[in-house]
Amino acid sequence: MKTKFLSLCLILFPVLAVSTILSSTLNPRDVTVHEWGTFTSVAGEDGVATPWRTYGGREDLPCFVDSFGGFKSQIPGTVRMETPVLYFYSSQEATADVKVAFPKGTMTDWYPQASTPPNGSIEWRNVRILPRAEQSFPQGSGPSHYYLARETDAAPLQVGTQTEKFLFYRGVGSFPLPISARLTPDGRVQVKSLDDNTVNGVILFENRGGKLGYTVVGQVHGEVTLDRSSLQNNRAGLFKALERALTDQGLYAREAHAMIQTWSDSWFEEGARLFYILPRPTVDSVLPLAIQPAPAKTNRVFVGRTEIITPEIQSDVRQALARRDVATLEKYGRFLEPIAQRIGAHNPLLDSIYESHSNRAATCSR
Numbered sequence: 001m002k003t004k005f006l007s008l009c010l011i012l013f014p015v016l017a018v019s020t021i022l023s024s025t026l027n028p029r030d031v032t033v034h035e036w037g038t039f040t041s042v043a044g045e046d047g048v049a050t051p052w053r054t055y056g057g058r059e060d061l062p063c064f065v066d067s068f069g070g071f072k073s074q075i076p077g078t079v080r081m082e083t084p085v086l087y088f089y090s091s092q093e094a095t096a097d098v099k100v101a102f103p104k105g106t107m108t109d110w111y112p113q114a115s116t117p118p119n120g121s122i123e124w125r126n127v128r129i130l131p132r133a134e135q136s137f138p139q140g141s142g143p144s145h146y147y148l149a150r151e152t153d154a155a156p157l158q159v160g161t162q163t164e165k166f167l168f169y170r171g172v173g174s175f176p177l178p179i180s181a182r183l184t185p186d187g188r189v190q191v192k193s194l195d196d197n198t199v200n201g202v203i204l205f206e207n208r209g210g211k212l213g214y215t216v217v218g219q220v221h222g223e224v225t226l227d228r229s230s231l232q233n234n235r236a237g238l239f240k241a242l243e244r245a246l247t248d249q250g251l252y253a254r255e256a257h258a259m260i261q262t263w264s265d266s267w268f269e270e271g272a273r274l275f276y277i278l279p280r281p282t283v284d285s286v287l288p289l290a291i292q293p294a295p296a297k298t299n300r301v302f303v304g305r306t307e308i309i310t311p312e313i314q315s316d317v318r319q320a321l322a323r324r325d326v327a328t329l330e331k332y333g334r335f336l337e338p339i340a341q342r343i344g345a346h347n348p349l350l351d352s353i354y355e356s357h358s359n360r361a362a363t364c365s366r
Contacts, residue, residue, distance in 0.1 A: 030090050031129065031295040034154075035302075036251060036259045037084030039177065039278060039286075042307045042338045047182030047190065049306070052338045053354075054080040054172050058109065062140030062147075063364040065111045065168070075106055077172040083146075083262065084287070084302070085166040087154035087255065088295075094129040096295075098167060101288040105173020112162035114169075122169050124159050131155040137163055142366040148262045152254045178282050181274045181306050184225065189308060191274060192223045201245030201277035201303075205238070206231055207270050208312060216241045220276070228272075228310075238268075242275065249277050250299040259303075270331045272308040277301065307335050314343050321345055329353055 044050035054077060058067055086098065100107075101121040110116070115123045133156045139147070150165040157164055179199050182190045193199050202217035204226050213231025217224060239260060246256035260267075267275070283300050291298065313332070317339050320328035326349070332339055334357060340350055 030092055031094050031096070031293075032089040033291060033295045033298045034087045034089070034251060034255055035084060035289075035298075035300045036246070036255060038082040038263065038303045038305055040080040040082055040305045040307070041078055041177060042335060043181045043274075043309070045182070045342070047180030047192065048194075049078040049177050050338065051076055051078050051174070052335070053358075054334065058362065058364040059360040060144060060146070061109060061364050062138070062142075062144050063366060064138045064140060065109055065146070065364065066113065067109050067364075068107065068116065075108070075172045076174070077105065078174045079105075079172070079177065081105065081171040081173060081287075083149070083168065083170055085149050085168050087152060087166050088127075088129045088157060089153070090129050090131050090155055093131065096127045096129065097292045098124045098127055099290045100169060101290075102171055102173060102286070103288075104175040104286065105171045107169055107171045109168075109170040111168045112157070112159035112164050114159070114167075120171075124167055126159070127167070128158040129155050130158060133158070133163075135165070137165060140364075140366055144365045145262050145265065149258050151258045151261070152252065154255075173286070175286050177304060177306070178279055179220065179274070179276055179304065179306070181308050183308065183310065187228060187311060189226045189228060189272075189274070190223065191217065191220055191226060193220050195282075197279035197281060199276050199279065200249065201242075201275065203238075203241060203245070203275040204228070204231065204272075205268070205275060206272040206310075207268055208272075209270075212238070212268065214238045214241070235268075239264075245275075245277060246301055246303075249301045251301050267305065269333070271313060271335060272310045274304075274306040274308060276304045276306075278304050307338075309335075309339050309342050313339060317345065318343055321347065321349065324349060326353070333357070 041049035042052045099121060103120055105120055107116050107122045110122055135156055154165055178193060178195055178197055180192045180194055184190050189204060198219050198221040200219050202220050203214055205214040212235055213233050215231050242260055243256045247253055280300060283302050329336055337354055
């Protein structure tokens with residue numbers, strides 16, 4: 001009898017051991033997901049996001065990133081959804097299916113390989129979370145701020161044969177934002193929350209000819225008017241304020257740092273803009289996220305960036321057009337067209353600059 005019992009144990013023990021290993025490997029309670037991204041818009045004269053051509057397409061992405069094949073500059077929209085990345089943290093290997101819906105927009109770029117159904121969503125099947133895997137990821141031949149998003153403690157991921165530190169996607173859409181930024185007749189900025197949610201992390205920023213200025217507003221619930229003449233010039237302080245706003249919303253310190261480093265060349269370029277953290281209900285409504293098995297915790301932190309076309313910017317563009325100063329016009333980049341529309345400017349020089357932007361947006365960085 002003892003012999004039979006021992007034999008049965010010898011048979012069942014490996015089965016139970018394998019079952020235990022598999023159950024722990026796929027245990028969703030051990031998985032945490034963090035996501036960051038940016039919603040970029042241009043404020044109309046009423047302060048609400050206005051349609052614009054979202055210049056700056058594949059030129060800032062490595063060529064291994066997949067694209068739907070069209071030109072983002074030709075997709076009508078009020079918001080450019082820039083570089084959301086999904087990080088996964090786990091002490092053990094796990095597998096998940098991930099779907100991000102975008103009912104009021106179009107997915108334009110993604111990596112690793114994914115399926116993009118015609119309903120505006122994107123899906124990654126059998127995403128392998130490999131916390132102990134060698135960190136070997138694709139690299140293009142040219143520089144790109146895309147790589148800076150890898151500077152975190154997240155687990156390497158594998159989808160099919162492709163590996164990456166995160167799931168990346170990007171898109172263009174038209175949907176209401178939770179905040180408006182309108183210029184008053186005396187040149188101040190009136191900021192207003194447009195729903196019942198409090199908007200956190202509000203910062204007004206301006207780069208005027210290389211001179212930086214900002215003010216930390218913090219929370220906005222209702223309406224506040226900001227005086228642009230009182231902006232302080234402290235680049236290090238600005239970085240700390242942005243990083244604090246991101247970590248206060250739940251990002252890890254290395255994630256917040258990676259996000260700021262990724263966008264430092266773009267966020268602080270010439271112009272005036274309002275930064276803020278989108279309320280989580282807004283993010284979940286615009287981009288419903290489904291992960292199976294469901295992780296223990298999911299945190300999503302999206303920065304809103306609203307471009308404000310100030311009287312100084314309008315004057316700058318008028319004068320540059322009169323002088324045919326291409327360098328000055330070029331510094332406004334993808335926002336040049338809505339600025340020119342605001343001042344009612346139309347001429348062949350602008351058309352040639354728009355075409356140049358469109359051509360660059362259609363190519364990838366090597």
